[in-house]
Amino acid sequence: MPDSDDPSHSATAAKPLVLITGPSGAGRTTAINALEDLGFEAIDNLPLRLVEALVDSVGYDRPMVLGLDPRNRDFSTAALLDVIAMLTARADLEFTAVYLDAEPEVLLRRYSETRRRHPMAPAESPELGVKRELDLMRAIREEADVVIDTSDLNVHQLKAEVERIFAPGGRDLAVTIHSFSYKRGLPRNVDMVFDVRFLANPYWEPALRPHNGQDKPVQDYVRADARFADFFDRVLDLTRSLLPAYRAEGKSHFSIAFGCTGGQHRSVTLAETLAEALAEDGQQVSIRHRELQSQQQK
The missing domain is CATH 3.40.50.300 (P-loop containing nucleotide triphosphate hydrolases)
Known part of the structure; x- marks a missing residue:
């Protein structure tokens, strides 16, 4: 000392x-x-x-x-x-x-x-x-x-x-929300992971298959699942309760991931929906869609 x-x-x-x-x-x-x-x-x-x-x-x-x-x-x-x-x-x-x-x-x-x-x-x-x-x-x-x-x-x-x-002011906890495909394994360096493969899969709808969870028709389809609202509300409440605790501990970054089969539809929809809700709370949020980014880089 x-x-x-x-x-x-x-x-x-x-x-x-x-x-x-x-x-x-x-x-x-x-x-x-x-x-x-x-x-x-x-x-x-x-x-x-x-x-x-x-x-x-x-x-x-x-x-x-x-x-x-x-x-x-x-x-x-x-x-x-x-x-x-x-x-x-x-x-x-x-x-x-x-x-x-x-x-x-x-x-x-x-x-x-x-x-x-x-x-x-x-x-x-x-x-x-x-x-x-x-x-x-x-x-x-x-x-x-x-x-x-x-x-x-x-x-x-x-x-x-x-x-x-x-980043300067990093005590203002930054949140990253990921979407991913279980076929390629879990993303690295994430704090909390949710499996959303139980939700209705837009992949099996021919008109929706070419689209992804950033598109409104896909989001509407996923959100129409009777299980969506209760699940999402619980995830949002859990996230809102955890962020102040992590901020108080001096943590500067927290990451959440949603996974589905292909990483294109359900996981992207959940990531976008949660990011929008947290942003409305005034939370600093960034999104990383692993499979969509991988396609864009090819």
Whole structure:
């Protein structure tokens, strides 16, 4: 714990400090750039032994983001864990450790696409480098305050994810509502998931099949199901009761997902309907329709 007589640790407001780490290829540079765009002072790959001196330095009056990973000259798992513990213990810092993760095959594909040598295996196969790095970082992942799995995120989506979490005034809880297809599995990094496959499926109506849940005819069809109103009212009431609690806990972002068979009709309708209701409450809301976006990118 810092000495209370030290002027650098005065009883002023805690200074935001974000540490970004994770395996190579998971998007650390993109996340750091996103925070820099939000006004953070960015310092990448500072030697670990200099971190404490940096945060003690005179003139540290801006939010700061540090990028640290195994490419640091004095990196070791134990050393980075010590840095995280030291920063967490400081009362003068509002510290957040962010771990960017991705599936091994995704990390490998990203290295294959760039034809770069892996820093953990410069003269060997990228597969070996990915395995070594994930083994080194496993304990660090467990200590992170925020874990973002970037396996399904492109550069723009990762930047948006970081902005939603750390945007100025982030204490005004931001909500993201997802729609998805169970055929492709659950979306990553969501807090609450609802299965809406029990509702009438517009897919079986030939006139509605080409449309999606952003279109009024599909929405009208789904909302006409006798089970819709009661289900939606319960979801809305639950969401309204949870958001103030999460806001009080200092959480900056909350995500809700609706899933159906194809991710085109019912889940999209529910996501759009809930987003509209929350927006009317004055809540900051964004929507991500995974399957619709995937189609648009093809």
